[in-house]
Structure formats: structure tokens, C-alpha cells
Amino acid sequence: MANDDGWPGRVNALGGFIRAQRQMANLSLREMASMTRVSNAYLSQVERGLHQPSLKVLHSIADALHLNADELLKQAGWGGDPEGAQPEDPTPRMCTVEEAVRAETRLTNEQKAAIIGVYRSFLST
Numbered sequence: 001m002a003n004d005d006g007w008p009g010r011v012n013a014l015g016g017f018i019r020a021q022r023q024m025a026n027l028s029l030r031e032m033a034s035m036t037r038v039s040n041a042y043l044s045q046v047e048r049g050l051h052q053p054s055l056k057v058l059h060s061i062a063d064a065l066h067l068n069a070d071e072l073l074k075q076a077g078w079g080g081d082p083e084g085a086q087p088e089d090p091t092p093r094m095c096t097v098e099e100a101v102r103a104e105t106r107l108t109n110e111q112k113a114a115i116i117g118v119y120r121s122f123l124s125t
Contacts, residue, residue: 012049017072019047021065021102024113036060066098 022032029047033040038057045051046061053061055069062069101107101115 011052014052014073015047015049018061018065020109021067021072022047024102024109024116025065026113026117027064032061032064035064066096068099071099 022029027035029040029043033043036043036057038060042051042057043061046053046057058072059069062072065072095103097119098116101112101119104112107115
């Protein structure tokens with residue numbers, strides 16, 4: 001039987017990552033709930049690690065945060081390959097500008113949010 005001791009930690013890591021990304025995107029919990037069509041209470045539970053979101057909810061959250069759902073899971077520490085998984089395509093995938101900014105460890109969350117905000121402002125003009 002598999003050891004489940006790490007499961008609560010992974011759910012907490014996922015929730016913390018989602019909260020950080022929401023805050024960097026300057027979205028309130030209410031705004032994100034509206035974008036994802038998920039209740040405020042449920043999103044709050046997900047961010048606090050009290051509930052594991054379904055795949056459908058996870059995709060909605062990723063879309064609202066302009067993230068790839070797989071990338072969201074990897075960033076939260078869920079990126080391990082299951083045994084027997086097929087190797088990924090060896091062709092390197094280009095990351096988005098926002099993914100690159102979020103991955104930069106030398107910037108604070110506030111700096112990342114500012115850069116992403118400026119980037120998005122250029123796209124909307």
C-alpha cells in the first residue's frame with residue numbers, strides 16, 4: 001500500500017501556489033471565483049489545502065491565472081512521472097512570458113506582479 005503521509009503536504013503546496021499566483025495576478029478571491037465559476041468558499045478551502053480540486057476546477061483555475069494546468073501541478077510539486085509513463089516529446093517547449101517571470105527566483109512576488117501587469121497592459125492596447 002502506498003504511503004499517504006505526503007498527500008496533505010502536496011494539497012497544501014498546491015493551494016499555496018494557487019493563492020500566490022492569484023495574488024500576483026492582483027485578483028481577489030471573489031474575482032477569481034467569478035472567473036472560474038467556483039464559489040468563494042470552495043476556492044478558499046482549496047487555497048488553504050482543505051480541499052483537493054477536481055481536474056475541471058483545476059483547469060478553470062489555471063485558465064483564470066493564465067497558466068497551463070500541467071505547469072500549475074508541476075510548480076506545486078505534483079510533477080513526478082508515474083512508473084511506466086511514456087517519455088515526453090524531446091522537443092523543448094517554449095514557455096510563455098508569464099511562466100518565465102513566475103519562475104524567476106531573483107524577483108520578489110511584488111516585482112513579478114508588476115512585470116506581468118506591464119506585460120498584460122501592452123497586450124491589451
